[in-house]
Every structure is written in structure tokens, then in C-alpha cells.
Amino acid sequence: MTRSVPVRGRLLLGAMLGLIACSVAGTAVAAVDAVAAKKMARKESCLRCHALDRKKEGPSYQAVAYKYKDQADAQDKLVEHITAGKKVKLTDGHEETHKITKTKDPEQIKNLIAWILAQ
Numbered sequence: 001m002t003r004s005v006p007v008r009g010r011l012l013l014g015a016m017l018g019l020i021a022c023s024v025a026g027t028a029v030a031a032v033d034a035v036a037a038k039k040m041a042r043k044e045s046c047l048r049c050h051a052l053d054r055k056k057e058g059p060s061y062q063a064v065a066y067k068y069k070d071q072a073d074a075q076d077k078l079v080e081h082i083t084a085g086k087k088v089k090l091t092d093g094h095e096e097t098h099k100i101t102k103t104k105d106p107e108q109i110k111n112l113i114a115w116i117l118a119q
């Protein structure tokens with residue numbers, strides 16, 4: 001006769017596996033704080049040149065999210081874009097250095113980019 005695991009034991013095991021699965025998923029996807037991101041975009045005057053769904057001086061954030069959707073290093077590239085001051089061309093043809101965020105907190109910068117990429 002084979003001994004099976006008692007029902008109570010199996011339930012407990014199931015519950016434990018469930019908990020582990022939840023905590024793994026929880027750390028893999030960092031939640032975007034959209035409210036904080038929008039506030040920062042407004043404060044840093046990003047929205048003067050960018051809109052979510054139409055081109056202004058710069059591309060819409062939807063277009064940016066689309067362009068980078070399959071790129072694993074999108075976050076790093078875009079963090080660099082808004083902190084390194086690369087040359088960009090405006091609609092009237094003149095070139096200037098892209099806006100560098102006044103905020104230096106890496107977490108806030110990452111959150112802003114994550115929000116853009118989620119559009």
C-alpha cells in the first residue's frame with residue numbers, strides 16, 4: 001500500500017507555493033507610480049514638448065513606447081537620454097541639447113521612464 005500525503009498537508013503545500021509565486025511576480029514587475037510620473041513630467045516641463053498621443057516638438061510618449069517596445073535596454077537608454085543632454089533637432093530645424101532633468105533621484109527618473117514606456 002502506498003502512503004499518500006494527507007489532504008491537510010497538500011493544502012498547506014499549495015498555499016505555500018501560491019505565496020512564493022505571488023512574491024516572485026511582485027518583485028519582477030515594479031509598479032509604475034503614474035501620478036508621481038505625471039507630476040514630474042509637468043514640473044520638468046517635458047509636457048511642453050511632448051504629449052501622450054500627438055507629436056509636439058518631440059515625439060508623443062506613445063510613439064516612444066512603440067519604438068522601444070521590443071528593446072530590453074529601453075529603460076537604460078531613455079534614462080541616459082534625459083540625463084546626458086544629447087543634441088536633438090526641434091521642428092524649426094535648430095538643434096539644441098535635450099532637456100536634462102533637474103531631479104537627480106534615480107528612482108524618480110526611472111519611474112518617469114517606466115511611465116513613458118507604459119503608454
Ligand code: HEC
Pocket residue numbers: 041044045046047048049050057058059064067078081082087088089090091098099100101112116
Ligand atoms: C524643448 C523641447 C523638449 C523638452 C522640454 C523635452 N523634450 Fe524630450 N524630446 C524633444 C525632441 C525634439 C525629441 C526628439 C529627439 C530626436 O528624435 O532626435 C525628444 C525625444 C525624447 C524622447 C525619445 C528619445 C528616443 O530615443 O527616442 C524621450 C523619452 C523624451 N524626449 C523624454 C523627455 C522627458 C522625460 C522630458 C522632461 C524631463 C523631455 N523629454 C523634455 C524635445 C523636448
